[in-house]
Every structure is written in C-alpha cells, then in structure tokens.
Amino acid sequence: MTARRPALTAPVVLEVGRAAYGLVGLVAPHRVAAFALRRSPSRGATRVARLLGARHLAQGVALLLAGTPRAHALGAGVDALHAASMVPWAALTPRDRRYYVTSGALAAALALLELAAARQEA
Numbered sequence: 671m672t673a674r675r676p677a678l679t680a681p682v683v684l685e686v687g688r689a690a691y692g693l694v695g696l697v698a699p700h701r702v703a704a705f706a707l708r709r710s711p712s713r714g715a716t717r718v719a720r721l722l723g724a725r726h727l728a729q730g731v732a733l734l735l736a737g738t739p740r741a742h743a744l745g746a747g748v749d750a751l752h753a754a755s756m757v758p759w760a761a762l763t764p765r766d767r768r769y770y771v772t773s774g775a776l777a778a779a780l781a782l783l784e785l786a787a788a789r790q791e792a
Contacts (some may be wrong), residue, residue: 681742681787682734688780689730695723706772715766718759722752722773733784739792746784752777 696700699719703711711719725748733745735786760767 679790681737681791684787685730685734686784687730687735688726692723692726692728692730695719696727697723699723703766703769706768706769708768712763712766712778713767714763715769716764719769720774725752737791739788742784742788742791746781749777749781750786754783 699716700711702723703715703719707715729745729748734740753774756770756777760770760774763770
C-alpha cells in the first residue's frame, strides 16, 4: 500500500506561502521590515514584524491542518482585522509608515485569498 500525497491545491499553496513568510518574519524581522521600508527599521517596527511573523506562521499551520471552508473564512476575518489594525500604526508612526501600509495591504490581499480558498474548499 502506498501513502497518499495531499493534493497541491491553491489553498494549500496559500497557507504554505503564508507560513514561510511568517517564519521569515519570525527569524529575520529586521529584514522583513527593512525590505518594505527600503532602509533600516526602528526597533518598534522590527518588534511588530516579529509578532506578525509569528501570527502568519501560526495561522498558516493552523489552516493547513484544518483546511475547512469555515477555517479559511475565520482566517479571512483575522487578516481583515490585521489590515484594519495597521491604519492607526501607520498614522502614528510616520517614520515606519511604509512598513505598516505594506503589512496592511498584504493582510487585505490575504483576506481576499482566504475568502476564495473558503469557496474553493466548499
């Protein structure tokens, strides 16, 4: 008997990509923030990048394990909250605004992709 390989669907690719991005943010937050800012980030932006990296990693793994439409819909809600939370950060930290806007835009895009994944899995 051979082991069955999981299907490489768009939702699986989405969550593997998210988890990989989260892992990079967790282990190299300074680089993630610097990439968005095109310069060295503040200590605060680096800390936020690490926290968000952990969130993306945890969410990616959780959604890979669950893989249900409801889980993807919940993930979309978490991403939407992330996107909304970046607005005040961007408003209050002009020096690192570009990082927070980029993070919010990425979260908004991921929310839309999660909704599409929920529909595909249904």
